Amino acid sequence: MKHDTLVVSAETVETIAAPATAAQVLGLIAAGLSLAAAIAAVS
Amino acid sequence: MCFRAAILPDYSHAMDAQVIEIGISDSDVVKLVPVTFREDRGNYLIGCSEYRNCCSTSALGMRAIQLLRTGLTIGAVRERLRDETGAAEVTFVPLLEHLIALGAVVSIGSRPVPVPRRRFEIALPGLTRESAGWFFSPAMLFACALLLFGAALICMMRGWPFPGPAALLLTAKLSLIILVSFGIAMANVIRHEFAHGVAAAYLGITPRFRIGYRLFFPVIETDMTGLWMTEKRGRLFALWAGIASDVFFIALLVVCAAFLQVLRPSGFTALRILSVAFFTTGAQILWEFNIWFRTDIYYLIAAALNCRNLHGDAKEYLKALVRGRKPRRYFPPGVKTYAWCLVLGYPVASLSFAAYCIGVGKSVFTSVWQESAFHPIGIGPTAKAAIVAVFLSELLLLVWAKYSELHTRAPSYRIVMGASQ
Numbered sequence: 001m002k003h004d005t006l007v008v009s010a011e012t013v014e015t016i017a018a019p020a021t022a023a024q025v026l027g028l029i030a031a032g033l034s035l036a037a038a039i040a041a042v043s
Numbered sequence: 044m045c046f047r048a049a050i051l052p053d054y055s056h057a058m059d060a061q062v063i064e065i066g067i068s069d070s071d072v073v074k075l076v077p078v079t080f081r082e083d084r085g086n087y088l089i090g091c092s093e094y095r096n097c098c099s100t101s102a103l104g105m106r107a108i109q110l111l112r113t114g115l116t117i118g119a120v121r122e123r124l125r126d127e128t129g130a131a132e133v134t135f136v137p138l139l140e141h142l143i144a145l146g147a148v149v150s151i152g153s154r155p156v157p158v159p160r161r162r163f164e165i166a167l168p169g170l171t172r173e174s175a176g177w178f179f180s181p182a183m184l185f186a187c188a189l190l191l192f193g194a195a196l197i198c199m200m201r202g203w204p205f206p207g208p209a210a211l212l213l214t215a216k217l218s219l220i221i222l223v224s225f226g227i228a229m230a231n232v233i234r235h236e237f238a239h240g241v242a243a244a245y246l247g248i249t250p251r252f253r254i255g256y257r258l259f260f261p262v263i264e265t266d267m268t269g270l271w272m273t274e275k276r277g278r279l280f281a282l283w284a285g286i287a288s289d290v291f292f293i294a295l296l297v298v299c300a301a302f303l304q305v306l307r308p309s310g311f312t313a314l315r316i317l318s319v320a321f322f323t324t325g326a327q328i329l330w331e332f333n334i335w336f337r338t339d340i341y342y343l344i345a346a347a348l349n350c351r352n353l354h355g356d357a358k359e360y361l362k363a364l365v366r367g368r369k370p371r372r373y374f375p376p377g378v379k380t381y382a383w384c385l386v387l388g389y390p391v392a393s394l395s396f397a398a399y400c401i402g403v404g405k406s407v408f409t410s411v412w413q414e415s416a417f418h419p420i421g422i423g424p425t426a427k428a429a430i431v432a433v434f435l436s437e438l439l440l441l442v443w444a445k446y447s448e449l450h451t452r453a454p455s456y457r458i459v460m461g462a463s464q
Contacts, residue, residue, distance in 0.1 A: 006130040008107055009137035010100040013088065013351045016270050016278075018285055018339050019255060019262035020235040022228035023437055024326035025221075 061454040063157060065143065068461055069118025071152035073111045073139065078147060080105060081272050088351075090272040091147035095161075095251070097271045098141055099351055103128065107135045108142075136458045143456045160451040164251040164266065167240065175244035187291055194294035197301045204300035205318040218426035220319060225433045227320045231292070231327055232263050238288035239265040242281040246273050254444045257336035258393065261440030271351060278346040285339050289328050296321050334381075335389045348377035357382035 079090045087105040090097050100108070103124065110120040124133040142148050148156045177183065197204065240250035248269035255264045265285075270278045300317045307313070334341040337354060345353040356378045363370040374382075 004130065005132040005134060006103065006124070006128055007137060008101065008104045008124075008133065008135040010089070010098040010104055010141035011086075011352065012355060013097040013099050013268070013271055014345070014353070014355065016267045016282075016342055017253075017255060017264040017337070018236070018239045018267065018282060018342060019257060019264040019337070020232040020285060020327060020339075021257070021260045021262045021330060022225065022232050022327075023260045024330055025224040025228040025323060025433060 062457055063454050064457050064459055065151065065154075065156065066459045066461075067117060067139075067151050069116060069121070071117050072114055073117060073151050074149040075108070075112055075142070076147050076149055078108065078112075079272060080108075084349075088271055089142075089147075090269055091142070091145050095249075095266070095268060096145040096147065097268055098145055100138060100141075103133075104135070104138050107138060136460065140456050140458055143458075144453065157454075159453050162253050162447045162451045164253040166249060166251050170240055170244045170250070172244060172247050175241045178241045179245055190291060190294045190298065194297040197297055201301060201304075204297055204304060204314075205321050206314070218423075218429040221426065221429040221433055223316055223319050224323050225436070228323045228327065231289070231324055234288055234292065235285040235327070236263050236265045238284040239267060239281060242284035243267040243270065246270070246277045246281060248273070248281070254440055254447065256441055256444040256448075257333075257338070259441060260330075260336070261437055261444055270346075275346060275349060279343065282339055282343045282346060286328060286331060289324050293321060293324055296324070333392055335385060335392050344377075344381065348375070348381075350375065350377055350381075353378060353381055354385075357385050361386065 076091055081088045081090075083099070086099050086101060088097055088099050089105070089108065106127070107120060107124060110123055111117075115123070121133050121135070124135070125131075139148070143156055144159065146159050150156055236252055240252065243250040243265070248267055251266040253264060253266065255262050267281055270281055273281075296317050300314060303314055303317070331338045331340050334344060341353075345351075350356060356374060360370055360374045360378055360382045
């Protein structure tokens with residue numbers, strides 16, 4: 001017996017894009033400047 | 044009987060983008076780009092355009108693609124599928140729309156199908172399976188093992204070779220620290236991504252490098268989507284490659300620092316530069332644990348759980364919960380766990396990084412405008428210029444990534460049956 005409509009589709013497969021950033025260097029700068037500020041405040 | 048619910052391609056990122064209507068009729072023949080496929084737990088993964096794009100479909104979807112590739116018309120394919128399944132009607136329009144969005148359809152009838160624009164990417168033609176094999180030769184693997192063993196031995200015998208972070212900043216010229224840090228960080232990023240690229244090429248996948256962003260962090264990323272066409276072990280191998288190269292680099296720094304201490308005990312500047320390299324690399328490894336930004340660790344989790352759309356599935360699951368509805372389909376426990384990590388982690392990560400950004404910005408601008416407060420460590424015009432240069436470089440990368448993404452936003456495609464143009 002013939003019955004319903006079959007709907008054939010596809011599913012999204014995520015793009016694999018492995019990242020790396022150099023932005024942490026800003027953290028080092030922040031740490032350096034905070035330390036410098038602390039030294040300047042103490043001295 | 045309904046074989047499966049129609050799951051349309053995710054066009055959510057292109058809501059305001061152009062909608063392209065494509066008229067088709069039963070007499071049209073659909074020409075596809077070369078595709079490869081792999082069976083995965085009852086479904087089929089389809090790799091299009093040299094694995095640049097992948098999608099997943101059912102056995103019936105795979106059958107439809109196979110029939111289309113034989114040169115049958117759309118009407119003939121539908122007829123065959125009807126005969127084979129016993130269904131009253133078969134429609135594969137959602138599948139076709141998905142294949143078009145992936146760039147897998149060359150033409151329908153005599154009409155070429157517009158190819159989705161791609162972001163600016165760099166491929167390395169010389170990076171082949173053969174050339175990548177050199178990095179995984181027995182001699183190279185032995186050298187890496189020896190390096191790790193040597194670094195561990197040095198740490199055990201002589202202790203940690205680097206001074207603490209405070210020692211880096213008390214005596215050095217700040218401008219030198221800033222520029223060296225940034226230079227090393229950029230070199231690290233390139234090495235890290237190249238390691239992914241080499242591992243992917245070794246598996247037969249063509250890696251493509253581009254500039255992207257996560258939240259407000261400019262990143263360099265390696266597109267290895269074709270990894271879905273490999274076994275889980277291969278995926279894990281290519282995804283671990285970046286962090287593994289970071290670890291090998293730290294081991295190399297440890298060995299160099301130990302040699303430096305023996306050969307030139309007074310060479311403090313060189314040791315300080317090695318220390319900057321160590322802290323920068325360490326920060327880069329830690330950043331990869333921000334799984335909410337789809338970092339290496341995120342992809343490793345997705346690969347380990349065999350979830351091909353972990354982030355999207357988790358968002359779909361959470362949306363259903365927020366709307367008070369039962370999810371329309373089954374989500375494995377891994378997706379649910381990741382969804383809750385997303386709920387808890389994303390705000391924490393966003394707030395931390397916002398605080399980090401405000402803190403960095405405040406410190407930098409204070410240093411630039413209140414120079415006198417930093418005379419003890421000699422922040423002068425050179426240091427100021429270095430700080431501004433680093434910030435501008437990051438900003439330019441971010442602007443480029445955002446512009447590139449907006450410029451290549453994918454249109455959505457809608458097929459209109461019986462309206463062949």
